[in-house]
Amino acid sequence: QKEVEQNSGPLSVPEGAIASLNCTYSDRGSQSFFWYRQYSGKSPELIMSIYSNGDKEDGRFTAQLNKASQYVSLLIRDSQPSDSATYLCAVIRANSKLTFGKGITLSVRP
Amino acid sequence: DGGITQSPKYLFRKEGQNVTLSCEQNLNHDAMYWYRQDPGQGLRLIYYSQIVNDFQKGDIAEGYSVSREKKESFPLTVTSAQKNPTAFYLCASRDRGHLSYNSPLHFGNGTRLTVT
Numbered sequence: 660q661k662e663v664e665q666n667s668g669p670l671s672v673p674e675g676a677i678a679s680l681n682c683t684y685s686d687r688g689s690q691s692f693f694w695y696r697q698y699s700g701k702s703p704e705l706i707m708s709i710y711s712n713g714d715k716e717d718g719r720f721t722a723q724l725n726k727a728s729q730y731v732s733l734l735i736r737d738s739q740p741s742d743s744a745t746y747l748c749a750v751i752r753a754n755s756k757l758t759f760g761k762g763i764t765l766s767v768r769p
Numbered sequence: 770d771g772g773i774t775q776s777p778k779y780l781f782r783k784e785g786q787n788v789t790l791s792c793e794q795n796l797n798h799d800a801m802y803w804y805r806q807d808p809g810q811g812l813r814l815i816y817y818s819q820i821v822n823d824f825q826k827g828d829i830a831e832g833y834s835v836s837r838e839k840k841e842s843f844p845l846t847v848t849s850a851q852k853n854p855t856a857f858y859l860c861a862s863r864d865r866g867h868l869s870y871n872s873p874l875h876f877g878n879g880t881r882l883t884v885t
Binding site: 665691693701702703704705708747749754755756757758759760761762765 | 800802804810811812813814817819825828835849858863865871873876877878879
């Protein structure tokens with residue numbers, strides 16, 4: 660089982676819709692979880708971080724964490740064409756090893 | 770401005786040559802990381818360092834070497850033993866202070882290495 664897995668893409672949604680991105684992880688000792696956005700040819704930029712079970716909202720973005728089921732998700736409400744990018748899930752373990760999933764490419768259709 | 774500087778942005782080398790990628794940060798972060806990204810792929814961890822003079826192998830360390838002689842610097846050498854060195858290389862750092870597990874990675878702009 661891979662350390663961090665993201666649901667296969669690409670994902671295409673119409674403008675204004677909700678985009679749902681999912682991620683599962685294998686190490687129950689994982690402490691913190693991050694979502695990064697990466698535009699083509701650029702370095703990743705932090706979107707959300709979450710450490711406790713439940714939901715965390717920041718503007719149009721909501722991160723959800725369920726440690727019992729070992730998954731973390733990112734919801735993007737009112738999706739905009741500018742949200743079209745690759746979204747990377749990252750998980751940090753107690754030894755500071757920070758592992759990324761393969762990413763999912765989101766396309767928002769105008 | 771605080772940040773992470775990777776240089777050069779583009780690097781071209783002949784097969785069989787070692788090449789060193791530079792990474793400098795002025796964020797006063799203890800931990801630094803090197804990742805490799807291939808087209809359409811996520812980031813794969815090469816090496817990481819939590820303090821000066823100490824570093825750990827990541828998931829794909831073979832064919833790479835690092836040093837951490839100064840807190841600000843974490844250079845990566847791609848050796849001739851690395852079979853497929855052409856990739857986008859990203860350096861990152863994070864804080865390891867109180868509640869450090871909350872600290873995200875801050876990335877440099879990357880170096881695109883092409884080996885022919």
